[in-house]
Amino acid sequence: MTLEELRNQIDALDRQLVELLSERARAAQMIGHLKAATQLPVYEPAREKVIYSNVRAANKGPLPDIELTHIYERIIDVMRALQRDELASERNAQAHPSESTATQAHRGGDGAAGHGTGATDAETGNKQ
Numbered sequence: 175m176t177l178e179e180l181r182n183q184i185d186a187l188d189r190q191l192v193e194l195l196s197e198r199a200r201a202a203q204m205i206g207h208l209k210a211a212t213q214l215p216v217y218e219p220a221r222e223k224v225i226y227s228n229v230r231a232a233n234k235g236p237l238p239d240i241e242l243t244h245i246y247e248r249i250i251d252v253m254r255a256l257q258r259d260e261l262a263s264e265r266n267a268q269a270h271p272s273e274s275t276a277t278q279a280h281r282g283g284d285g286a287a288g289h290g291t292g293a294t295d296a297e298t299g300n301k302q
Contacts, residue, residue, distance in 0.1 A: 198253065199252075199253060199256055202253035202257055203260050205257060206259070206260025206264075207260055209257060209260075210264035211264075216254055216257045216258050216261060217254065225246060225250065226243050230242070230243065
């Protein structure tokens with residue numbers, strides 16, 4: 175394959191990764207709603223250990239397990255932040271029912287994943 179073909183392949187894979195990460199984020203947001211309703215904590219170290227174990231078991235290379243684990247640590251950090259946002263939003267809505275509509279509008283309408291949350295990359299200004 176040529177360099178251009180390989181780069182096109184990587185671009186296509188990146189688009190797939192973005193869609194999968196968005197799907198994972200939507201699931202994490204729903205979990206945040208359930209945790210809010212059941213008073214469960216956002217941070218569950220036992221669950222994270224299971225995720226890391228599953229990732230290592232599925233890894234067929236070429237990434238070393240430790241590097242894949244580092245990637246997933248960051249993914250989980252971001253998903254945990256989404257859950258915290260969901261919990262805060264739920265608590266705010268319960269404490270101030272008349273403001274929940276204004277909060278929803280401020281968050282971007284339907285609260286779609288990728289809007290209004292997440293860190294910004296210092297070099298590009300894009301959300302990480």
